[in-house]
Amino acid sequence: MAAGEFGRAVRRWRDRVSPEAAGLPVGGRRRAPGLRREELAGLAGISVDYVTRLEQGRAAHPSAQVVEALARALRLSSTERAHLFRLAGLAPPGSDTAPGFLTPSVQRLLDRLTGTPVVVHDALWTLLVANPPYAALMGDPSMWRGNERNAVWRTFLGPPSRVRHTPESRRALEVALVADLRSAAARYPADQRLQRLVAELRAQSERFAELWDSGAVGRHEAARKTVDHPHVGPVTLDCDVLTVAGSDLRIMVYTAEPGTEDAERLELATVLGTQTLVE
Known part of the structure; x- marks a missing residue:
């Protein structure tokens, strides 16, 4: 360089x-x-x-x-x-590594969802960008570093999130994330970042290693989630996962039915969280 x-x-x-x-x-x-x-x-x-x-x-x-x-x-x-x-003295990433680039069209989509919690992950489930409403709802991820930014790592090795889980929903999430990561490993066999992530998860999480070795299959699908917010209480939302064709980006969008108490709580959480982020 x-x-x-x-x-x-x-x-x-x-x-x-x-x-x-x-x-x-x-x-x-x-x-x-x-x-x-x-x-x-x-x-x-x-x-x-x-x-x-x-x-x-x-x-x-x-x-x-x-x-x-x-x-x-x-x-x-x-x-x-x-x-x-x-x-930087590096070759631009090729097709054998998981894309982490937000296309202008995806960025414009995010720009228009200013009042809706949205987070974007790559094919490895590493967080790429989270908008202010998402940070207000789930907690500010801007200080996360390294593996902390990866949703699979946080699910198996990180602290509890604000999302409420039953044993069944927790297992379904774990199976879906492991299956997704296995699919990514097949599509991007030369991605060293993915290889390191899988190796670290297998070494540090018995549960991940069990699911990885068992060949468990599943899909990360749309679901209703209850978020226990520290200031406004429980907020039940629809969580839709949109996949961007050609880039393998995962866009997670959280919405509440208009006119409901959950919609009011989401709006209040967004206002409170945005004020905190500004301070």
Whole structure:
């Protein structure tokens, strides 16, 4: 990577992305119209210090995962994304690795769902982007790092989520996620990130290893979920999982039936959570 070129490109593209365009709440006076470093760091799921060192040319050889996250947060076009990979001394990801790129059309879809909790995962169930209503409903994921951003890892090894489960629904979720990950492993056999994730899960979770070795099959389908929110109480929502053809992205959308108490609680949770995120 040429000294400073990668950092200058990140800084230039950061300056052109407004907080509104990135789906962030706008509060207080700003010296520049673009994203702050801490905002870019939160969107990309990396530390502010690392963003600073990258922009100043003091950090060399960022990983493909970091470059992908920055390209996504900066809303780069496919051509710009490929250029950023090359500036990092990396080849742009090919068809043998799970895509982590949000196409402009998917990004426009997310931009229009400003009042609806939405989260996007890749084929490995690694979180790519979560909008403010989702953070308000489920808890802010912007500080998650590494495997913490992966829904399979969090299901088997992470702390409990706000979603209420019965033993049956928990098992169905586990089976569906393992089956999904196995399918991804067949489609992307050269994806080293996927291989590392499966190896770590098998080593650390007996339950995951049991399901993986048994060849369990299932599908992650639409369902009604009850979220135990710490401030507004239980909220029962419909959760639909949309798959983007050609990119294997999973878009999870949470909605409540209009005019119900759940809809009122969801709206209140969104307002309270957004206020907290702004502070």
